[in-house]
Amino acid sequence: MFRAECIFCFLISFWSGFLTAQxxxxxxxxxxxxxxxxxxxxxxxxxxxxxxxxxxxxxxxxxxxxxxxxxxxxxxxxxxxxxxxxxxxxxxxxxxxxxxxxxxxxxxxxIVVSEKQKANVNQSVAEARLTATQIDQYSSQSLATALGSLTGVATLKTGNAIAKPVIHGLYGSRVGIVAEGIRLQDQEWGADHAPTIDLNAFESVQVVKGASALKYGGDTAGGVIILNSFTPLPRDSLYGKTRLTGSSNGRGGAVSSQWILTRATGFYFSGQLTAKRFGDLSTPEYILTNTGLKEGNINFKIGRSKVIKGWELFYSRFQNETGILRAAHIGNIQDLLRALQSEVPLVQDPFSYRIDAPKQQGVHHSIQAKVYNQFSEHSKWKIDYNYQQNQRKEFDIRRGDRADLPALDLQLQTHSILGSIQKKVDFDWDFEWGINGYLQDNYSNPDTGVKRLIPDYLKYQWGSFLTGKYEPNNLGSFEWGLRLDQVNWDVQKYYTRKDWTDRGYDQLFPSFEKEYLPTQLLTQPQFQFITLSAHAGFSIQLGPALKSTGAYILSQRSPNAAELFSDGLHHSLATIEYGNLTLDKETSHKILVSVSTEKNPFSFSLEPYLARIHNYIYIAPKEVQQTIRGAFPVWQYNATEALLWGFDFQGSLDLSPRVQFNSKTSYVRINDISQSQPVISIPPFQTNQKLSYIFPKKEVRIEIENQFVSSQRYFPDFNVVVNTLEGDKIVGQLVDFSTPPKAYSLYNLNISLPLKVTPKLSGQLRLMIHNITQTAYRDYLNRMRFYADEMGRNGSIQLILNH
Missing domain, CATH: 2.60.40.1120 (Carboxypeptidase-like, regulatory domain)
Known part of the structure; x- marks a missing residue:
């Protein structure tokens, strides 16, 4: 018995010790x-x-x-x-x-979870965002210019003051802009129509290409730019930010100030205003006559956030006046040829703050109301209503009593509503379902005395979306989304009877004909497009600091107003544009993959992509036409089969605790498969390198940046031959619209100094110099490149105060 007890105690001790040791x-x-x-x-x-x-x-x-x-x-x-x-x-x-x-x-x-070893682990497509420093740095410039600092984003420009973003070679209606949860409706169809939105009004700016973008539309094959202002916190506080910027080129500047009031009861109020004023810009060699800018913006927000429910009212007004390079307005074909062949603009006047015709004026109002309620622990509904009014005027050089009368006067009114339900199921699943609708009314003022570029129309659109995300653990996730839209057009438009017949519309669309006049025909085109969009993607953590993502994106887009109906002189671009009623919906099949790592001292991200686009809609020069208003290139909308591919790369290396090197590179090509040639107006190869150093004392930061943009080697031949009279002979001369400008390399310098005035007043003083070496160059994506160089050196001083 004693022996048995000893053996039992020994076994218990053995296993206890073993378990303790494990x-x-x-x-x-x-x-x-x-x-x-x-x-x-x-x-x-x-x-x-x-x-x-x-x-x-x-x-x-x-x-x-x-x-x-x-x-x-x-x-x-x-x-x-x-x-x-x-x-x-x-x-x-x-x-x-x-x-x-x-x-x-x-x-x-x-409630957001972030895994510090790699951000955005639950995103199947890499997202890019502007930092707070970048938003401050570009305070006096446009949203598109600021976005151009991100990898994979280029800028399509009309001169230097008008710019719109290009993502993976796609722009216009293929890139959505969403402010405060509502999509911006501001005649984005024009290459010279910069987004009517103030960058200074927002704290968060990001480019989204994943399933969450389907909430705002399925027609954004390029991506969606989402802008959000501050998130109110339920505490008694009053704070704000003021930005002051002065620039040497244009001899102007900008001021922006915002104040935010919050209360512990959940109530909040904010007000923000921006004012900009610049005169004529200059190249290293000459003044760019009539390139000034005036802009004034204001917005207010009031609401209450009560943990599980809340409401908000928002109002914004954006107004600007922008000069168009005077040398771009040509009187006759001979002048056009001289302008294209000249190294300098044909019109050069002394510096001035005056903005004369040709110019454009824009006013954009937005009123928004939203309410949300969390009706269970894991479910929430939200409704947004928005009204937008966009007034756009373009002024031509006119004489007599019509000098102050716009040649283009458009008013676009949009009512939109978005309702959605979010639900979380168990640990792993998140869903969102919603519906939205748009009603647009475009009025083209006939009192301009000029043929209307865009006709009167009504546009009705409704859509429904469903998105989901499955995230079983911190090592991977899967997200997907579906969206269905129906778009209806009801248009009233005059055509000359000759144009209607020459284009074959009398055979294709006889039901559109409503009233016959001696030389004109009143038509009522009516179209309906049904589009389907989808997204499926994954994210997987391959190691502690290595991540890979992949996604398939189906995007369908109905043609916009300009692509279908434009018919006449587009004054801001100094071109004649013709739409095409035979255009069908555009369908894009896109695959993106990425691999990234973030491990000190080195991090990088590589994202190649490939897309096949059916009925890719583009505009290209066709001929030169002499009109009573001058000689202008004629551009025509067409559709083709296109293949798009490219890659984005960015990397950083910490050379020491105070020295950092950053690099980013983008390349994209789009080929016209039907014509076996490249597509026009695609960004060339570009790369950017930046070296940063932080001084030990006072944390002064200095950055030296090099931006290299190659010449576009892949471009189509859209040159035309025009007949001119030389003496008593008619001579054919080549008008070169195709050959891209040469490559260029720019050096920029940024120096920033943190300020601490009082415990409650801090800020930053920044010196920025763009194009230090005064390099003269022209940019392929600038529609004014035919007439003048880009802006030269620009030195700016900026003061930022946080109060």
């Missing part, structure tokens, strides 16, 4: 911090549901879970002022993961 191999550590300001959250509880193990964050927000045995953890994160968060974590080695929580606010959509 420590679980892994640990999980990190921080829990506030989403907005990065401050630590004290007292958050992190509990592993599988085992019951738990840890609490200290005053620095740090937690440590030791002796973790399981490879898949069901982690629950809770805090008294935050909604409980549940996550699955795949643990195959010791890991450090930081969680960012929306402190103070408990709404479903405002």
């Amino acid at each position: 420590e679980c191999p892994f640990y999980l550590q990190g921080r829990v911090i506030d989403l907005h300001d990065g401050t630590p959250i004290f007292g958050a509880i992190l509990r592993i549901e599988n085992t019951g193990q738990f840890a609490q964050t200290d005053e620095d927000g740090v937690y440590l879970l030791k002796n973790v045995c399981l490879e898949e953890l069901r982690l629950i994160i809770s805090h008294s002022e935050c909604q409980t968060l549940e996550r699955r974590i795949q643990l195959s080695e010791n890991q450090s993961i930081d969680f960012e929580l929306e402190h103070h606010i408990n709404t479903l959509e405002e």
